[in-house]
Amino acid sequence: xxxxxxxxxLMNATLATFAGDAPCGLIERGAIAIHxxxxxxxxxxxxxxxxxxxxxxxxDSLDGALVTxxxxxxxxxxxxxxxRAHEFDLRLNGASYEDIAxxxxxxxxxxxxxxxxxxxxLYAQSLPRALALLADGVTTLEIKSGYGLNLDGERRMLRVAxxxxxxxxxxxxxxxxxxxxxxxxxxxxxxxYVTLVCDEILPTLAAEKLVDAVDAFCExxxxxxxxxxxxxxxAKQLGLPVKLHxxxxxxxxxxxLVAEYGGLSADHLExxxxxxxxxxxAAGTVAVLLPGAFYALRETKxxxxxxxxxxxxxxxxxxxxxxxxSPLLSLRLAAGMGCTLFRLTPEEALRGVxxxxxxxxxxxxxxxxxxxxxxxxxxxxxxQPAELCYWIGGNxxxxxxxxxxxxxxx
Ligand code: DI6
Ligand code: FE
Numbered sequence: 001x002x003x004x005x006x007x008x009x010l011m012n013a014t015l016a017t018f019a020g021d022a023p024c025g026l027i028e029r030g031a032i033a034i035h036x037x038x039x040x041x042x043x044x045x046x047x048x049x050x051x052x053x054x055x056x057x058x059x060d061s062l063d064g065a066l067v068t069x070x071x072x073x074x075x076x077x078x079x080x081x082x083x084r085a086h087e088f089d090l091r092l093n094g095a096s097y098e099d100i101a102x103x104x105x106x107x108x109x110x111x112x113x114x115x116x117x118x119x120x121x122l123y124a125q126s127l128p129r130a131l132a133l134l135a136d137g138v139t140t141l142e143i144k145s146g147y148g149l150n151l152d153g154e155r156r157m158l159r160v161a162x163x164x165x166x167x168x169x170x171x172x173x174x175x176x177x178x179x180x181x182x183x184x185x186x187x188x189x190x191x192x193y194v195t196l197v198c199d200e201i202l203p204t205l206a207a208e209k210l211v212d213a214v215d216a217f218c219e220x221x222x223x224x225x226x227x228x229x230x231x232x233x234x235a236k237q238l239g240l241p242v243k244l245h246x247x248x249x250x251x252x253x254x255x256x257l258v259a260e261y262g263g264l265s266a267d268h269l270e271x272x273x274x275x276x277x278x279x280x281x282a283a284g285t286v287a288v289l290l291p292g293a294f295y296a297l298r299e300t301k302x303x304x305x306x307x308x309x310x311x312x313x314x315x316x317x318x319x320x321x322x323x324x325x326s327p328l329l330s331l332r333l334a335a336g337m338g339c340t341l342f343r344l345t346p347e348e349a350l351r352g353v354x355x356x357x358x359x360x361x362x363x364x365x366x367x368x369x370x371x372x373x374x375x376x377x378x379x380x381x382x383x384q385p386a387e388l389c390y391w392i393g394g395n396x397x398x399x400x401x402x403x404x405x406x407x408x409x410x
Contacts, residue, residue, distance in 0.1 A: 006033040006040050007404065009056035013067045016385045017042060017369035018355045024347050024385045025368070032067065034375040037404035042369050065398060066383055068350070069367050070139025070376030072357035073331045075267050075288050075318035077177075078133075079126045079157045079164075080147045082113030084323045107147070107181040110323050114147035114157065122160045129321060130164045132329040135409040137397050139376035141170055142318075142361055144215055146177030151201050154178055158210035169402045171376075173361050175243065176202055179216035179223045179231055194227050198234040206238045213264060213362075217245040218254035225252050232261045241362055247271040248293070259283035265316065265360040269303045270294065274311075277304065281311040286360040288316045289344075289352070291337035292326035305342055315344070316360045317352035332396065336389040346386040375404035 010032045017025035031048055033041035033056060041048075052059045087100050087109070100106055114122065133141060143161035148154035158174050165172030178197035186193035205211050214235035218228045228244065235242050242261050246254030248268035255266040255276035266272070266280060267288035280287060287308050293299075308315055317338040320326035328334060335349040344352065358367030366374045379399040382388060388396065399406050 004053075004055055004057045006035045006056040008034045008058045008060070009052055010034075010067065010379075011045055011052060011059060011061045012064060013062040013379070014064055014383055015042065015369055016066060016068045016350065018069060018351055019368040019370045024350060026385070030067075032369060032377070034401075034404045037375055039369060039371055039373045039375050042371060062379060064383055066380040066385065066387070067369070068137075068378050068380065068385070068388070069354045069369055069373070070378055070400065070402070071137045071331050071353045072140040072361065072363075072367055073133055073138045073318050073321070073353070074142050074265065074316050074357040074360040075144075075290060075320050076133075076142055077144050077146060077320070077322035078129045078141070079122060079143055079145075079160045080110050080114050080323050081117035081122055081125055082110065082323070083327070084109065087324075107324060108184060110147045111149055111153075111181065111183065115150070115153045117156075119156050119159060122156060123163055126160055126164060129329060130168055130170065131409075133319070133321070133331060134168060134170060134400065135395070135397060136330045136332055137378040137380075137400060138331050139170055139378075139400065139402055140173070140358065140361070140363065140366060141165075142173045142175060144175040144177040144180075146180030146215075146217075149178065149181065149183040151204060154201055155205055155208070155210065158205060162210065169407065171363075171366075173212045173363075174210060175213045175215040176205060176211040177215045177217070178202060179227065181217070181222065190227070194223070194230055198230055202231070202234055203238060206240060211240060213241045213243055215243050215245065218252050218257070219245065219249055220252070221249070225254065225257060228254065228257060232257070236261060243267065243360070247276065251276075255280055255285070259285045264362050267318070267320075268293065270299060270301045272304055274304070274307055277307050277311050277313055281313050284314075286314045286316050286356055288318055288357075288360055289338055289342055290318055290320040290326065290334075291341045292328035292334055293320045294341060295337060296325050296327070303342060305344065314356045314359055315348060315352050316356040317344075317349055318357065330393075332388055333392065336392060339389045346389040349389050350385055375401055377401040
C-alpha cells in the first residue's frame with residue numbers, strides 16, 4: 001500500500017469555510033485534510049479522490065459538527081497589570097469617568113500598575129486572559145503596548161506579548177501604542193512626549209523586532225490628528241504598517257488619515273463619516289468594530305454599518321480586551337454583540353472574526369478553510385454558523401487545532 005498523502009483527515013464535518021460563494025462558504029458533509037500544518041484538501045466527502053484510509057494516516061469523523069477557521073482577535077490590550085474592577089464599582093456608585101481619572105484612575109492607573117510589575121508578573125497576569133481567548137477558539141491574537149508609556153515599560157509589554165505567542169503556540173502580532181495616553185511626567189510637555197515616542201521609543205523597539213504595526217489613540221482625550229501624523233511618518237520610515245483608534249468618541253478624521261498611509265485598519269468608528277468611509281474603501285483599510293467597548297461605555301451612537309456595506313469596506317470584530325472599557329474575554333461573544341448591538345448578520349460577524357480580522361492584521365495565510373491556509377481550526381459543539389453568535393456565554397468549543405495539531409484547552 002502506498003504511503004498516505006495526508007497527516008490527518010477530518011470527515012463528516014459542516015465546514016464554514018468563508019471561501020467560495022455559498023453563505024459562510026458552507027460545505028455540508030464536508031471533509032478537510034491537513035498535511036504539515038497546512039490545509040491540503042477541502043470539499044465534500046463524496047468528492048474525495050479515494051477511500052479515506054488510503055488518503056490519510058489518521059481519519060476522524062466529526063458527526064456533523066461545525067468547523068471554522070481559528071478565530072482571529074485583531075484588537076486587544078491584553079497585556080496589563082492589575083485590573084479596574086474597583087473603578088467599575090465606583091462608577092456604579094455614582095462617580096464619573098472624569099472624577100476617577102482626576103483621582104489618578106483610568107488608563108493611568110493601569111500604567112502605574114504595569115510599570116510596577118516585573119516581566120514575570122506581567123506574564124503571569126496576562127496568561128489567563130490569553131488562555132481564555134484560546135479556549136474560546138482564538139488562534140491568532142493582536143496585542144498592543146500602551147500601558148508602559150516609557151521605553152522600559154513598553155518593551156516589557158511587547159516582550160510578554162511575544163512570549164505568550166511562543167509558549168501557547170498562538171500567533172501573536174504586536175502593535176506599538178506609545179501614543180495611548182500622555183504619561184503624568186509629561187503633563188504640559190506633550191510635544192516632548194511625542195518626540196520621545198517617535199524618535200526614541202519606537203525606533204528602538206522596532207530594531208528589537210518587537211513591533212509588527214504602529215497604532216495610536218487619535219481622540220480629544222488622546223492624541224491629535226497632527227501628532228498621529230508625526231507618528232505615522234516615523235512608522236513609514238521604519239517600514240511598519242499603521243492602524244488607528246479612530247472616531248470612537250468624536251470625528252477627528254482619523255480614518256481618512258490612516259487610510260492615507262495605506263493603513264491596515266481603523267478601529268472603533270462610532271463617529272465615522274461617509275468621507276472617512278470613502279477613503280477607507282479606496283485604501284482597502286479594514287473597519288474594526290468593537291462592541292465590547294460600546295457596551296461597557298453604554299454608548300448610543302452606532303457605527304455606520306449600512307454605509308460601510310454600501311462602500312464595500314471589509315468589517316472585522318474584536319474584543320478590545322482591556323482593563324478599562326472592554327474587559328471582554330470571548331471573541332465569540334463579541335461577534336454575537338456585533339449582531340445584537342450593531343445589527344450585523346451572523347455571516348458578517350463571523351467573517352469579521354475570521355477572514356476580515358486576518359486581513360486587518362495583514363495575514364493572508366489564515367481566516368478561511370482553503371488549500372494552503374494554516375491549519376488553525378475550531379471544531380464546535382454546534383451544527384450551523386449562526387449558533388456561534390446566537391448562544392450568549394457557555395463554551396461551545398469542542399477542539400482547537402493550532403498549525404495542524406489538536407491542543408488541549410482544559
Ligand atoms: N480605547 C479604548 O477603548 C482603550 N484604549 C483606547 O485607546 C481603553 C483603555 C483603558 O481604559 O485602559
Ligand atoms: Fe483599543
